[in-house]
Amino acid sequence: MNQAVKVSRGVVVGIGKLKVFPSNKLPFEIPMLSFLVVQEQVNTYTAICMHLHIDGDGASPEEARENMKDHIIEFLFDNFKGERAKDAAWDHLNELFQIDDYSRDLWNAYRTCQVKYSQNGIQTDITSELLDRIENLQNQINKLNNIKEKMEKKLAEKAEISWEYQKVA
Numbered sequence: 408m409n410q411a412v413k414v415s416r417g418v419v420v421g422i423g424k425l426k427v428f429p430s431n432k433l434p435f436e437i438p439m440l441s442f443l444v445v446q447e448q449v450n451t452y453t454a455i456c457m458h459l460h461i462d463g464d465g466a467s468p469e470e471a472r473e474n475m476k477d478h479i480i481e482f483l484f485d486n487f488k489g490e491r492a493k494d495a496a497w498d499h500l501n502e503l504f505q506i507d508d509y510s511r512d513l514w515n516a517y518r519t520c521q522v523k524y525s526q527n528g529i530q531t532d533i534t535s536e537l538l539d540r541i542e543n544l545q546n547q548i549n550k551l552n553n554i555k556e557k558m559e560k561k562l563a564e565k566a567e568i569s570w571e572y573q574k575v576a
Contacts, residue, residue, distance in 0.1 A: 417447040
């Protein structure tokens with residue numbers, strides 16, 4: 408990029424998005440989370456999730472992103488624990504997603520970076536990549552379901568036998 412994009416915490420060195428899919432531990436799909444990676448000092452980076460106001464620090468952008476991801480997952484697990492998931496957890500998430508003065512500064516920097524990346528021919532939208540990955544996973548699920556159905560059919564065709572046996576001395 409031609410000019411450095413600055414925020415109150417330092418110079419933006421990258422932007423990204425994080426998608427949290429439903430799993431056994433967290434059965435909810437979380438909306439796409441956008442983040443900035445900021446260099447605060449030499450060898451000191453912070454990844455900032457603008458939606459959740461969650462940071463991760465590290466000696467490299469990669470380390471900061473990993474720490475931020477870990478903090479996000481920990482927060483989501485805690486937020487959606489038990490009965491709270493029914494209403495209060497979603498209300499809390501919605502509250503965090505609202506733009507305040509601090510996040511407005513971050514969002515402006517994020518969008519400035521998006522425009523600069525586009526200007527330089529760098530793609531920042533991962534939606535099509537995610538949709539391709541989801542389609543690939545769905546195809547794998549369909550194949551496994553077909554295999555399961557074939558195996559169940561083969562098992563059903565076999566005669567059912569029950570054994571009882573006692574050894575006589």
